[in-house]
Amino acid sequence: MSATRRLIAVVLLVPTLAAVALWAFAWPAARTAPRDLPLGVAGPAAATAQVEKQLARHEGAFEIHRYADEAAARDAIEDRAVYGAVVVTAQGPELLTASAASPVVAQLLQQAVAQQAAAEGAQVKTVDVVPAPAADPRGAALNASVLPLALAGIVAGAVVTVLGLRGLRAALALVGAAALVGLVAAALAHSWLGVLTGDWWAEASVLGLSTLAVAAAVAGCAALIGPAGIGVVSFLVMFLGNPFSGAPSAPRMLPEPAGVIGQWLPPGAGTTLLRSVSFFDGAAATGPALTLVWWAAVGLGAVVLGAQLKARTSPAGPATERREPALVA
Numbered sequence: 001m002s003a004t005r006r007l008i009a010v011v012l013l014v015p016t017l018a019a020v021a022l023w024a025f026a027w028p029a030a031r032t033a034p035r036d037l038p039l040g041v042a043g044p045a046a047a048t049a050q051v052e053k054q055l056a057r058h059e060g061a062f063e064i065h066r067y068a069d070e071a072a073a074r075d076a077i078e079d080r081a082v083y084g085a086v087v088v089t090a091q092g093p094e095l096l097t098a099s100a101a102s103p104v105v106a107q108l109l110q111q112a113v114a115q116q117a118a119a120e121g122a123q124v125k126t127v128d129v130v131p132a133p134a135a136d137p138r139g140a141a142l143n144a145s146v147l148p149l150a151l152a153g154i155v156a157g158a159v160v161t162v163l164g165l166r167g168l169r170a171a172l173a174l175v176g177a178a179a180l181v182g183l184v185a186a187a188l189a190h191s192w193l194g195v196l197t198g199d200w201w202a203e204a205s206v207l208g209l210s211t212l213a214v215a216a217a218v219a220g221c222a223a224l225i226g227p228a229g230i231g232v233v234s235f236l237v238m239f240l241g242n243p244f245s246g247a248p249s250a251p252r253m254l255p256e257p258a259g260v261i262g263q264w265l266p267p268g269a270g271t272t273l274l275r276s277v278s279f280f281d282g283a284a285a286t287g288p289a290l291t292l293v294w295w296a297a298v299g300l301g302a303v304v305l306g307a308q309l310k311a312r313t314s315p316a317g318p319a320t321e322r323r324e325p326a327l328v329a
Contacts (some may be wrong), residue, residue: 040085153214182208210270216299223306
């Protein structure tokens with residue numbers, strides 16, 4: 001490629017990447033709003049009918065789940081079936097939230113329900129069923145962990161590729177690096193900062209698995225298609241996985257199909273799984289856990305397969321000379 005063509009390529013590539021990055025990060029942030037957000041309504045059917053009617057005015061915002069009483073609504077919140085619930089009592093409406101699931105959603109529900117109650121001259125009592133940790137009430141630290149884990153995975157996969165590790169050695173290096181990242185991250189986030197409050201080893205496992213899912217994908221893609229695979233997976237993780245993860249708010253707060261796509265990628269699945277393990281005793285952890293395991297397994301499988309394919313296509317070494325037996329006179 002001539003110098004002029006390289007110059008044109010750089011001039012066009014940089015603004016293109018900048019435009020894609022701005023679209024990927026700014027579009028979900030600018031369109032953040034509740035979309036079929038799971039919300040419970042508890043109490044006698046006759047008493048909750050008016051509440052449901054008022055919530056229905058927010059067209060497409062809430063997905064209503066009905067519960068018999070406050071205890072059932074609390075269980076649903078703790079199981080991560082809903083983000084909150086409006087309980088109709090004799091003393092007036094009561095709002096149950098879970099700021100640990102999403103401080104943004106909890107605040108949104110408070111505003112929406114309080115406005116409706118104020119229009120009727122009533123006050124709403126708010127109870128945070130699963131509160132965010134005192135050290136991170138806004139979830140900022142947990143949100144900030146998405147990018148470092150993604151970068152750690154990209155770096156691990158790239159380093160393994162650049163160093164020329166193949167097959168089982170590469171797989172062991174990836175698993176070992178991810179495990180250490182999980183231990184260090186848990187030590188920082190749980191033991192030092194106190195922003196995670198669940199089982200320490202479970203959190204370390206989730207952090208390590210999130211890193212391994214990205215690292216294995218990077219190294220596996222590079223093993224199959226060459227160094228360009230590093231760029232492909234890095235682009236996918238950084239420009240789609242991070243902004244579509246829903247970490248700052250919630251997947252149901254992102255425009256479609258960003259929220260769904262984000263949960264298929266390691267950053268989104270890892271964030272959802274970490275919230276479940278750290279704050280909800282593992283509730284609703286199966287889906288995101290399987291997503292991360294799938295990424296890690298496929299990536300490691302690609303690493304091993306790529307090494308085998310390369311070994312078959314590599315030229316054979318010099319043939320050993322065959323010695324003819326000497327004739328004895």
